[in-house]
Amino acid sequence: MFKKIFAACTVAALLAAAPAAWSAPAAARDNMSHALAVTGMVETPLILTVADLRQLPSANGGEIAVTRHDGDKAETIASYKGVRLRDILDKAVLDAPGHNDVKKLAIIATATDGYAVVFSWGELYNAPAGEGVIVYYEKNGKALDDNDGEIALISAKDIRTGPRHVKWLNGIEVRKLVN
Ligand SMILES: Nc1nc2c(c(=O)[nH]1)N[C@H]1C(S)=C(S)[C@@H](COP(=O)(O)O)O[C@H]1N2
Numbered sequence: 001m002f003k004k005i006f007a008a009c010t011v012a013a014l015l016a017a018a019p020a021a022w023s024a025p026a027a028a029r030d031n032m033s034h035a036l037a038v039t040g041m042v043e044t045p046l047i048l049t050v051a052d053l054r055q056l057p058s059a060n061g062g063e064i065a066v067t068r069h070d071g072d073k074a075e076t077i078a079s080y081k082g083v084r085l086r087d088i089l090d091k092a093v094l095d096a097p098g099h100n101d102v103k104k105l106a107i108i109a110t111a112t113d114g115y116a117v118v119f120s121w122g123e124l125y126n127a128p129a130g131e132g133v134i135v136y137y138e139k140n141g142k143a144l145d146d147n148d149g150e151i152a153l154i155s156a157k158d159i160r161t162g163p164r165h166v167k168w169l170n171g172i173e174v175r176k177l178v179n
């Protein structure tokens with residue numbers, strides 16, 4: 001089930017990458033994300049593990065190329081399975097009581113290595129892009145490995161899908177940019 005954030009130590013314990021018992025050669029291993037924290041302007045902050053994400057309505061995607069900003073192809077994903085970012089935000093309930101509050105919200109997706117990308121309420125809820133913004137936990141029919149796991153995000157309708165492809169996703173922060 002979904003847990004509210006009651007103690008900072010719980011957050012720290014869940015989000016910290018577990019130290020490898022033996023010296024890991026791959027840097028990617030240390031970046032593994034074990035949970036997704038939904039924080040900021042939400043009524044119910046959440047910490048979601050892959051097991052929690054599996055309980056939300058799933059959104060699946062077919063073949064997609066991950067292209068870098070210069071057009072080079074980083075990888076081709078055959079299929080992926082996850083949850084629409086919108087559905088996660090709806091679970092947490094946006095804290096925006098005023099008629100115009102939602103329009104001032106930025107939604108920031110962060111990763112364990114410090115990478116971060118920005119979305120707006122407008123594009124997630126009121127533009128074609130929102131349909132394709134998916135937090136995923138399976139790629140090509142399998143759980144995500146060290147290279148981008150356990151949780152990642154893709155914005156499938158972006159022109160170049162690389163920049164907002166977030167590997168090792170561990171945070172969704174909702175921030176009100178304007179008072
Ligand atoms: N966590 C994280 N995700 C990331 C990045 C990163 O540095 N950290 N780089 C992004 C960029 S700029 C691109 S183009 C794609 C593909 O990058 P790659 O070539 O390193 O796989 O991953 C994206 N996701």
Ligand SMILES: [Mo]
Pocket residue numbers: 068069162163
């Ligand atoms: Mo990139």
